[in-house]
Amino acid sequence: MSAGGILYGGDEIGALVFDVGSQSLRVGYAQEDSPKAEIPAVVGVVEDGGQTASIDTPMDVDVKPDTNNVTASGNKYFIDTNALYVARKGMEIQSYMKEGMIEDWDLFEKVLDYTYSKCIESGSEYHPVLMSEAPWNIRSKREKLLELMFEKYNVPAFFLVKNAVLAAFANGRATGLVFDSGATHTSAIPVHDGYVLTHAIAKSPLGGDYLTMQCKQFLQENNIDIIPPYMVGGKEAIKDKEPPKWTRKKNLPEVTQSWHNYSVKKVVQDFQQSVLQVSETPFDEKSILNLPPSHYEFPNGYHQDFGCRALPYSRGSVVQNIANMQPGSGISGAVTLSTRGQHV
Numbered sequence: 001m002s003a004g005g006i007l008y009g010g011d012e013i014g015a016l017v018f019d020v021g022s023q024s025l026r027v028g029y030a031q032e033d034s035p036k037a038e039i040p041a042v043v044g045v046v047e048d049g050g051q052t053a054s055i056d057t058p059m060d061v062d063v064k065p066d067t068n069n070v071t072a073s074g075n076k077y078f079i080d081t082n083a084l085y086v087a088r089k090g091m092e093i094q095s096y097m098k099e100g101m102i103e104d105w106d107l108f109e110k111v112l113d114y115t116y117s118k119c120i121e122s123g124s125e126y127h128p129v130l131m132s133e134a135p136w137n138i139r140s141k142r143e144k145l146l147e148l149m150f151e152k153y154n155v156p157a158f159f160l161v162k163n164a165v166l167a168a169f170a171n172g173r174a175t176g177l178v179f180d181s182g183a184t185h186t187s188a189i190p191v192h193d194g195y196v197l198t199h200a201i202a203k204s205p206l207g208g209d210y211l212t213m214q215c216k217q218f219l220q221e222n223n224i225d226i227i228p229p230y231m232v233g234g235k236e237a238i239k240d241k242e243p244p245k246w247t248r249k250k251n252l253p254e255v256t257q258s259w260h261n262y263s264v265k266k267v268v269q270d271f272q273q274s275v276l277q278v279s280e281t282p283f284d285e286k287s288i289l290n291l292p293p294s295h296y297e298f299p300n301g302y303h304q305d306f307g308c309r310a311l312p313y314s315r316g317s318v319v320q321n322i323a324n325m326q327p328g329s330g331i332s333g334a335v336t337l338s339t340r341g342q343h344v
C-alpha cells in the first residue's frame with residue numbers, strides 16, 4: 001500500500017471529499033492537505049444552445065453537443081471560474097444552493113459531471129465519497145442526494161456528514177460548539193459526541209455576502225465606480241484619487257443583468273479580501289487610527305488609500321445576533337447590528 005492510500009474491500013482506493021457551500025464547492029482526495037478544486041456554487045446558463053454553439057471553450061462542461069450535458073431544451077451550462085469569467089450573450093447566473101442546502105438538482109448534477117470529468121478525471125464508481133451537508137439539511141434532500149450518488153454516479157460508498165461535525169473532528173474534538181461564518185449565514189452549532197444537537201442550532205443570515213453588500217454600498221456612497229474587468233478595454237496610469245481614464249471594450253456581447261451583477265460582486269469581493277480586516281482587539285478608535293492604510297486599485301485604474309473606517313458589521317454583532325436568537329428559530333430571526341468593529 002502506497003503512502004496515503006486507503007484499503008477498501010482489499011483494494012487501494014482514493015476516497016473523495018466534497019464540501020458543499022453557498023460560495024463554492026470544494027473537492028479533493030481524502031488525506032490531502034488542500035482541495036483539488038474550488039468550484040463556484042453558481043452556473044452560467046445560456047438558454048438557447050444553438051446560438052452559442054460556436055463560442056465553446058475547453059472549460060465548458062458540454063464541449064460536444066452530443067454529450068448528455070446538453071439538455072433536451074438545448075441549454076448550455078458554463079461551470080468553474082474561467083468559463084464564468086467570459087462575457088457571453090444571454091448567460092444568466094444561477095445558484096443551485098439555497099439557505100446552505102442544495103436546491104436545484106439539475107444544476108448540481110451538471111457541476112458534479114464537470115467535477116468528475118475535469119477535476120478528478122476518473123470514474124465516479126472507483127471512489128467512495130464523503131460529502132458535507134448543512135446541519136439543518138432536511139431528510140428529503142438527503143434522500144435525493146443518496147439516490148443521485150448511488151444511482152447516477154454508482155459510487156461504491158457514500159457518507160454524508162454535517163459540516164460542523166467534520167470541523168469539530170478536524171480540531172480533534174467530538175464535542176464542542178462550532179461557530180461557522182460562511183457566505184450566506186453564520187451559525188453556532190453544538191456538537192455532542194459527534195452528533196449535532198439540531199434543536200439547539202442558532203443561525204443568522206449575516207455572512208460574507210452581507211459584508212460584500214456593505215462594501216458595495218460604501219464604495220457607491222464614496223462615488224467610486226465599480227467597473228468589472230470585462231468592460232475595460234484600456235486604461236491610463238493616473239495619480240491617487242484622480243478620476244479614472246479608461247475606455248470601454250468594444251463589441252461586447254449583450255450580457256444579462258445577473259452576470260453583470262456577478263462580475264461586480266467579484267470586484268467587490270476582491271476589494272473586501274484585500275482591504276478589510278477584523279480588529280484583533282476590542283474596538284478602540286485611537287489604536288485603530290494607527291493602523292497603516294491599504295492601497296487598492298480597481299479594474300478601471302482608479303486607486304486610493306483606504307484608511308480606518310468602521311463598517312456597520314462585525315464579528316461582535318454577529319455573535320450578539322446569534323446570542324439574541326432562540327435556538328431553532330431559523331434564519332428568520334430578528335437581525336440587530338452593532339456599528340462597530342470592522343474597519344476599512
Ligand SMILES: Nc1ncnc2c1ncn2[C@@H]1O[C@H](COP(=O)(O)OP(=O)(O)OP(=O)(O)O)[C@@H](O)[C@H]1O
Binds near residue numbers: 023100182183276
Ligand atoms: N480573505 C477574505 N476576507 C474576507 N472575506 C472572505 C475572505 N475569503 C473568503 N471570504 C468570504 O467568505 C465567504 C465564503 O466562505 P465559505 O467558503 O466558508 O462559504 P460557504 O461554506 O461556501 O458558504 P455557506 O457556509 O454560506 O453555505 C464569502 O462570502 C467570501 O467573500
Ligand SMILES: [Mg+2]
Binds near residue numbers: 020181182
Ligand atoms: Mg459553509
